[in-house]
Amino acid sequence: LxxxxxxxxxxxxxxxxxxxxxxxxxxxxxxxxxxxxxxxxxxxxxxxxxxxxxxxxxxxxxxxxxxxxxxxxxxxxxxxxxxxxxxxxxxxTPSLTGFDVMLSLIGYVAVYLIIYPVGLFLMLRIVRKGPAIAAEIDVEIEGGRPGAPVRAGAVELREG
Missing domain, CATH: 1.10.287 (Helix Hairpins)
Structure with missing residues (x-):
């Protein structure tokens, strides 16, 4: 050095x-x-x-x-x-002022102050709701396809 x-x-x-x-x-x-x-x-x-x-x-x-x-x-x-x-x-950047940087920072903070609580609220709502209980009657679908792509191969819960 x-x-x-x-x-x-x-x-x-x-x-x-x-x-x-x-x-x-x-x-x-x-x-x-x-x-x-x-x-x-x-x-x-x-x-x-x-x-x-x-x-x-x-x-x-x-x-x-x-x-x-x-x-x-x-x-x-x-x-x-x-x-x-x-x-x-x-x-x-010569045209960049301190105000521009502060405005950008305030914008990012505002967006994250909205995104984080909304995401947390949605996740807590899903957890509170718990796992879905499958319907007792399975309706056959023409062609043998599941009702939704995510349900394909899923283990269905039944009330017992």
């Missing part, structure tokens, strides 16, 4: 630690997969509340790994957008 002028050196600490976080998350995920495979092989996967709790806690680790990798890539290439050709300071 000392061979380059100070204004062309990337920050070192951020990509250094972000890379290690990314690799650490990957190793943790691999370890969970191996332990889960071993428990499955032994027939104790369902009977291991400790492992199941750990997997619930570890659910966001993949997301953390992706973000750490993104930080490693973006910060590690500074101050170049395209190494040796285009510096980050020169790659900013």
């Amino acid at each position: 000392k061979d380059f002028p100070a204004d062309q050196r990337p920050p070192v600490a951020i990509p250094f630690f972000a890379f290690r976080i990314m690799v650490g998350c990957g190793i943790l995920m691999l370890g969970l997969v191996l332990v889960g495979g071993w428990l499955r092989w032994r027939g104790r996967l369902d009977a291991s509340p400790a492992f199941l709790s750990i997997t619930q806690i570890a659910a966001p680790i993949g997301f953390v790994a992706v973000i750490a990798g993104w930080i490693t890539t973006e910060v590690g290439r500074q101050p170049w957008t395209v190494y040796g050709l285009l510096r980050t300071a020169d790659s900013v």
Whole structure:
């Protein structure tokens, strides 16, 4: 790094630690997969509340790994957008203002504030409704086709 002028050196600490976080998350995920495979092989996967709790806690680790990798890539290439050709300071769109960026951010936030609750509401409604009970009388369809493509080969539940 000392061979380059100070204004062309990337920050070192951020990509250094972000890379290690990314690799650490990957190793943790691999370890969970191996332990889960071993428990499955032994027939104790369902009977291991400790492992199941750990997997619930570890659910966001993949997301953390992706973000750490993104930080490693973006910060590690500074101050170049395209190494040796285009510096980050020169790659900013001259007509883009702070207001434009804020407006775009507000638009994305608004859309996600609508999409997330609606999706959550629909999923909870499906869960509350529960599995559908099949009709007692099966009506034969001419040609032997099912009533809907999704019902083909489905195990039908009956009230008992």
